[in-house]
Ligand SMILES: Nc1ncnc2c1ncn2[C@@H]1O[C@H](COP(=O)(O)OP(=O)(O)OP(=O)(O)O)[C@@H](O)[C@H]1O
Ligand SMILES: O=C(O)C1=C[C@@H](O)[C@@H](O)[C@H](O)C1
């Protein structure tokens with residue numbers, strides 16, 4: 623099967639944006655990050671959107687952007703960690719491209735995100751608890767959507783990219 627675009631899914635801090643950019647460069651694909659597109663189109667940061675419109679306002683914007691971006695060809699799409707919350711997003715991701723789940727432990731995710739204020743859901747007393755609860759709900763979706771699961775724990779970004787490319791080439795996806 624030849625699927626033309628690569629969709630990266632996984633929780634906050636999994637490395638979707640970082641890995642996605644490097645992967646797109648290696649494949650000579652376009653890179654697009656749905657969180658960035660939402661911010662550009664809204665003219666506001668994600669924390670501002672959450673403040674003003676709530677999470678559901680953000681999810682509505684995300685759903686519209688995902689519908690559009692999953693139609694693009696030869697693209698690496700980095701999604702937001704909560705993209706799997708909406709059924710329509712799951713349908714589009716699952717039917718329009720090759721889905722890679724970047725997997726990591728909650729501990730590693732916390733380490734990677736702890737200095738970053740740009741993730742409103744983690745600006746709480748106990749981000750570890752919040753992230754664990756989110757993972758409990760979301761991981762079954764990540765796993766069921768994934769054509770490929772890549773462990774990213776203790777693996778530097780360039781090695782994650784190489785692992786993905788090796789699999790894509792071996793399976794004749796790119
Ligand atoms: N494999 C890795 N090893 C170590 N650090 C990493 C790895 N992948 C990403 N990081 C670092 O973790 C942080 C979060 O990465 P990134 O922003 O790419 O995550 P994300 O999956 O896009 O998160 P979000 O869903 O919030 O957009 C960054 O500082 C990045 O440099
Ligand atoms: O996990 C989440 O729900 C989110 C992840 C980020 O990528 C952003 O999309 C936003 O901060 C929400």
Ligand SMILES: [Mg+2]
Pocket residue numbers: 638639640655657700701702
């Ligand atoms: Mg990101």
